[in-house]
Amino acid sequence: MLQIRPIVTALRRHKAGTVLIALQIALTLAIVCNAFSIIQQRLQHLSQPTGIDEANIIVVQNEWARSMSTQQVDAQVNTDLEALRHLAGVRNAAISNAYPLRGNGWDDRIMLEPDQLKPTTSTALFFSDERLLDTLGVHLIAGRNFQPGEIKAMDVRDKLSPPSAIVTQALARHLFPDGSALGKSIYFGDAHPVAIIGIVDTLQPHSVDRWASGFASQTTILPSRLLSEWGNYYLIRTEPGQIDAVAAKVRQTLFAQDVMRVISDKDGIQKFPDIRQAAYDRDRGMAVLMGIVCVVLLSITAAGIVGLTSFWVGQRRKQIGVRRALGATRGDILNYFLTENLLISSGGALFGIVLAVGLNLWLVTRFEMQRLSLAYVLIGVVMLLLLGQGSVLAPAMRASKVPPVEATRSV
Numbered sequence: 334m335l336q337i338r339p340i341v342t343a344l345r346r347h348k349a350g351t352v353l354i355a356l357q358i359a360l361t362l363a364i365v366c367n368a369f370s371i372i373q374q375r376l377q378h379l380s381q382p383t384g385i386d387e388a389n390i391i392v393v394q395n396e397w398a399r400s401m402s403t404q405q406v407d408a409q410v411n412t413d414l415e416a417l418r419h420l421a422g423v424r425n426a427a428i429s430n431a432y433p434l435r436g437n438g439w440d441d442r443i444m445l446e447p448d449q450l451k452p453t454t455s456t457a458l459f460f461s462d463e464r465l466l467d468t469l470g471v472h473l474i475a476g477r478n479f480q481p482g483e484i485k486a487m488d489v490r491d492k493l494s495p496p497s498a499i500v501t502q503a504l505a506r507h508l509f510p511d512g513s514a515l516g517k518s519i520y521f522g523d524a525h526p527v528a529i530i531g532i533v534d535t536l537q538p539h540s541v542d543r544w545a546s547g548f549a550s551q552t553t554i555l556p557s558r559l560l561s562e563w564g565n566y567y568l569i570r571t572e573p574g575q576i577d578a579v580a581a582k583v584r585q586t587l588f589a590q591d592v593m594r595v596i597s598d599k600d601g602i603q604k605f606p607d608i609r610q611a612a613y614d615r616d617r618g619m620a621v622l623m624g625i626v627c628v629v630l631l632s633i634t635a636a637g638i639v640g641l642t643s644f645w646v647g648q649r650r651k652q653i654g655v656r657r658a659l660g661a662t663r664g665d666i667l668n669y670f671l672t673e674n675l676l677i678s679s680g681g682a683l684f685g686i687v688l689a690v691g692l693n694l695w696l697v698t699r700f701e702m703q704r705l706s707l708a709y710v711l712i713g714v715v716m717l718l719l720l721g722q723g724s725v726l727a728p729a730m731r732a733s734k735v736p737p738v739e740a741t742r743s744v
Contacts, residue, residue, distance in 0.1 A: 340673045343673070344673065350645070351640050351677055353641075355407060355680045355681035355684065357633075357634055357637050357667075357670060358634060359684040359685035359688055360688065361633075362682055362713050363685050363692050363713065364692070365717075367689060367693055367705060368627050369623075369709045371695070371702070372623045372624060373701065373709075376616075378613070379617060381549075383537055383609075384433070384533070385470050385472055385537075386469065386577070387609060389570050390432075390604070391576060391604055392432055392567075392602075392603045393568075393569065393583055393587070393602050394566055394596070394597065394600065394602075394603075395413070395567055395595075395596060396563060397562060397595075403488045403560050406562060410428050410558065410565040413567065413590050415604070416504055416587070417567060417583065417587075420579055421610045423569055423571055423579055424570045425464055425467045425569060426568065427462055427468040427568050428567060428568070428593055429460065430460045430559040430563055430566065432568055433539065434537065434539070434613075435540075435566075436539065436540060438459075439458040440456065440540075441455065441456060441521050442455050445520070446520065447526070447682040448524075454507050454508065454551060455547065455548040455549045456500075456548055457539055457540070459536070459553070459554045460555050460558065461555075461556075461557075462480040462481075462510060463478055463484060470571070473531055473533050473534075474534050475513070475515055476499070476530050478499070479554075481529075483496070483556045484557065484579035486558050487558065487559050488560060488561075489560075489561050494525045495555040497529070498519070498529055498554065498555055499532070499533060499553070500531075500532060500533075501533055501534070501535060501553075502535070503551050504551035505532050505591075515572040515698075516528065516529065517529050535550065535612050537549075537550060538552050541612055543617075554663055567587075584596055584602060631716075631717075634720065638674065638720075638721055639727065642674065642726075642728040651668050654736065657736065657737040664733070665704070667729050667730060669729075670732055671722060671726070674722060674725040675721070675722065678721035679718070680719065681717075682717055686714070693705035
């Protein structure tokens with residue numbers, strides 16, 4: 334540490350190189366800290382549980398090839414579901430307008446009073462019957478399931494007026510934080526009360542996009558088969574280990590009930606693990622991209638430190654030779670360059686902390702990201718200081734090997 338004063342004096346004579354490498358360290362720290370934060374957020378996002386028996390769920394997108402009334406669609410849906418439930422390896426099957434990670438669906442606002450102007454929150458709506466909970470493997474933790482007599486057929490143009498609803502635990506807590514939600518009424522924008530009769534543990538909504546994060550895990554199930562003349566989704570839960578065998582029979586089974594339908598060869602029949610993979614492609618890609626950016630930036634910074642230090646060692650060979658002739662050991666020379674790099678890296682890191690926080694504030698306001706954790710800043714600072722010491726080690730060791738006779742060669 335006694336060498337700090339001469340080191341500072343030497344750095345003043347190399348201001349351009351010192352400032353450039355410090356700025357490079359600062360910029361790298363700012364970007365790497367925020368990249369780590371983005372990676373953590375994306376990995377956390379794609380790891381969210383759906384609350385369903387993912388390994389055994391099949392989703393069928395069925396489209397009708399002829400025009401039918403709501404009553405005709407309802408009759409055909411019942412026929413299709415009975416046929417699917419009788420397939421070997423099938424545990425249950427249900428119709429639904431949506432399912433977790435689908436990508437889009439029906440969202441609505443919830444009020445606690447009929448004349449409330451501002452909604453209490455929003456929710457994703459799943460329209461289905463009493464078989465949905467068992468078909469998806471969702472756990473009912475309070476209240477009861479729908480009864481068969483409560484299920485109504487509903488056209489997409491009908492007014493939303495269900496008598497009851499089952500909500501997720503997250504939604505129940507949001508609506509009634511001071512007590513149980515069972516038996517309480519909620520409103521979907523009019524004076525029609527909807528009684529909460531059941532609460533399920535977890536049921537992820539259909540959308541995983543950023544705009545839906547405000548009501549993530551807030552799902553409502555309504556006792557209606559939402560029927561459309563264009564098509565619908567069939568959800569099938571298989572017995573463990575039977576998903577491939579069942580998926581191979583679904584198309585033939587449905588066409589045996591009615592040939593006037595369209596089931597896409599590409600994505601008409603999907604196993605849920607594939608749906609999860611596709612739903613989080615963007616999050617996974619962003620995490621990989623941020624990882625690559627971090628590796629590239631850190632590599633460039635390390636290369637810059639090695640290059641600059643090597644250049645300075647070449648310039649100072651005579652100075653190093655003089656110090657060796659005056660009694661400086663190889664360890665003294667090595668410590669000199671390590672200390673010099675530590676001073677530059679520390680200065681760059683301090684400026685980098687300011688840049689990292691500023692960049693994060695800009696990202697938070699523009700892209701609704703989470704605030705940068707102090708832990709990532711500290712990890713980034715430590716990592717860059719270690720990177721600097723590791724990068725300067727090789728040229729510093731070369732400098733320590735400069736012989737004392739080097740001092741006489743240009744005299």
